[in-house]
Amino acid sequence: MNARDDGAVSAAKEKQMSTEPLLSVQGLAVDFATMDGVVHAVEGVDLEIRPGETVAIVGESGSGKSTTAMAIIGLLAGGGKIASGSIRLDGKEISRASEHEMRTIRGRDIGLVPQDPMSNLNPVARIGTQVAETLLAHGLATRQNVQTKVVEALTAAGLPDPARRAKQYPHEFSGGMRQRALIAIGLACKPRLLIADEPTSALDVTVQQTILDQIGQMTRELGTAVLLITHDLGLAADRAERVIVMHRGKVVEQGDARQILEDPQHPYTQSLVKAAPSVAAARLQPEAFRVQERAAEASAVAETAPADNIVEIENLTKVYPVRGRGEDFVAVDDVSLVIPRGETVAIVGESGSGKTTTARMLLKVIEPTSGLIRYEGKDIASLSRAETKEFRQQVQPIFQDPYSSLNPMFTIERLIAEPLEFYKRGSGADRRRRVRQLLDDVALPQSMLRRYPSELSGGQRQRVAIARALALSPDLIVCDEPVSALDVLVQDQILKLLGDLQSEYGLSYLFISHDLAVVRLISDYVCVMKDGKLVEAATSEEIFTNPRDPYTRRLLASIPGNELGIAS
Incomplete structure (x- = not known):
């Protein structure tokens, strides 16, 4: 056989190999032994990868x-085993x-x-x-x-x-x-x-x-x-x-x-x-948020009355001293923004952009180095102890990870009732009624009351966190990445829930997120942060249809699946 024939055979063999699966899974079934019996986690899965x-x-x-x-x-968790089926890697059976x-x-x-x-x-x-x-x-x-x-x-x-x-x-x-x-x-x-x-x-x-x-x-x-x-x-x-x-x-x-x-x-x-949320698909906007309708209402009101802002932030700066370095770290640099009453303002940006630090200063968790935060027209830095206690009842957080923010030793009933007990709201019977009402508000069954966080799914835990945030009837809720760890179906449910609650109670939201597709769904206004600075702020429609800052354009261009109208 000459070199040309040898090369042809080699090329043919390579082509044949490229069409044969590297991994072939046929009829895979995986079971887990639990205290409640056998759970069939995977049943009859077939897949191939070339x-x-x-x-x-x-x-x-x-x-x-x-x-x-x-x-x-071969890394199934304890109690898991391959019950049946075949896993072949390059033709070799590896399931056993x-x-x-x-x-x-x-x-x-x-x-x-x-x-x-x-x-x-x-x-x-x-x-x-x-x-x-x-x-x-x-x-x-x-x-x-x-x-x-x-x-x-x-x-x-x-x-x-x-x-x-x-x-x-x-x-x-x-x-x-x-x-x-x-x-x-x-x-x-x-x-x-x-x-x-x-x-x-x-x-x-x-x-x-x-x-x-x-x-x-x-x-x-x-x-x-x-x-x-x-x-x-x-x-x-x-x-x-x-x-x-x-x-x-x-x-x-x-x-x-x-x-x-x-x-x-x-x-x-x-x-x-x-x-799946999409920056291009307005059809996916939850009706509860009424973003376009609210924007039109706000424009009409603005023509006849001054803006009613629940929060006004002016020249906010947070500087952290860094040991061993010649300069300090500026986490938030001269940021100014407002949150209109009853609307949703989103702050977006990469990790380290300063968005969460801004939210924590608004919550009075950390003190600003300089600048002003006014809530209901009053500088929160000048609040007395009694006024601060009242402020914390009116401004509530929802955190990114509900599991770490919920005490695993408390039942769901006790978790939701905790802020009511701390602020001595009503009698024991009143608090129990309020907890049941809140479960209804976040679409959780009453049977959840005696359960613990570990017995709930991620979406259910986030609903519990929302119920707890609503317990004191706040006017402003600071949502810090509340859906970033959730699947698209659960995420969709939580976003619609937030919209329904906003419509029913007139809530204002500060929504912290790095997910622009989610922000597109729910926000009236968007503030884009980078390296501690506010680089762009406008209505949601303007940000997503006509971004002006190169950084905003880069964020939008980075969303996977954007060209298909599928981005999350």
Whole structure:
């Protein structure tokens, strides 16, 4: 056989291999043994991934998408087992592989980028040490050259100054940098398949885009296939060739990503697409928010009466002294904004932009270095102790993570009643009636009263947090990333709930978020912050249809799936 024939055979073989699946899952079923019996978490899942292909599994929490991924890599949580089915990697059955065999497969053949970098990185080990452990465990480095390999891995993951970063600990990294470190670990052994489990769910859109670009670049260079686990439909549309939709442990639809997301066939997929917030789809605006109607009403009122602002912030600045540095850190720099009564003002920006610090100063959790915050026309810095107590009843927060903001030892009834008891509102019977009314307001059944936070879903816990914030009948609620950790269906429910409550009680909202698609849904006015400064402020319509600042335009351009009208 001559060289030309040999090359032709090689090319034909390569083409054949590229069409054969690298990973083939057939009839996968995963069960978990619990105190209440066996839970069928995954039932009859079929999927295939070819070399170099990106496949996304989408679905809400509890749909079985992460369980499927963990079954593939052999990392099911305690009590979980593969009940039936086949998992083949490059034609080899691995569903019944021993733990010793799986340790060889993990890292070298299948890499993993988990969701939460802070809980998946060892807090007391340097970043370089954690990358080195992976390389040494798989024999891809020696003690003599491992540091060089570590720097190469961190460089490939896009970390600046990798030699210095390798000597630092996870707490010294930002969220985006920690995620890059996990990418470096996941891809250090050049695996043939990378499982990325919600790799950017907690990151800002610009950081998210950078991380996904980094994964895309590295996997293209290595020819790695990617299994992307996400509840973000925009991300799936933007990054995957094929999408698999899971619901209650089963695959309900799969196929070409764009086709499924533009023309979903299954009712569940249709509900996911419909619920996904979009910067381009006004049809998704909850009717309860009446954004356009309220804007027209506000314009009419403004022509005949001065603006009624519940909050006025002028030249607000917060400076933190930094030891060992020649200059202080300016977290908030000369910010001015107003919150009209009964309306929603959103502050958007990346992590570190100063949006949460601004909210915490409004809540009187921290004191400003300079500037003025007026609530109902009065400077909150001059409030007496009694006036401050009254202020805290009128201004209530809803935090990002309801689980960490709810005492796990309290029942739901006690959690909601706590502010009523603290401020001695009514008798015990009055408080019990108020708690039941609040449960009705946030659409939770009375049967929840005796439960604990750990027994509720994420969306249910967030509803409890909202009920507690409403307990004292506040006029202003500060919502700090209240839906960023929720699936699109639950997120849609919570946003509509906030809108209904605003319409019913005339609430004003300060909404802190890095999710522009969510902000588009609910806000009357948008303030864009960057590096502590307010770079742009206008009505929501103006910001999203005619952004003026380059930074705002960059934020909008970074939203995955935007061109499809699907972004979350």
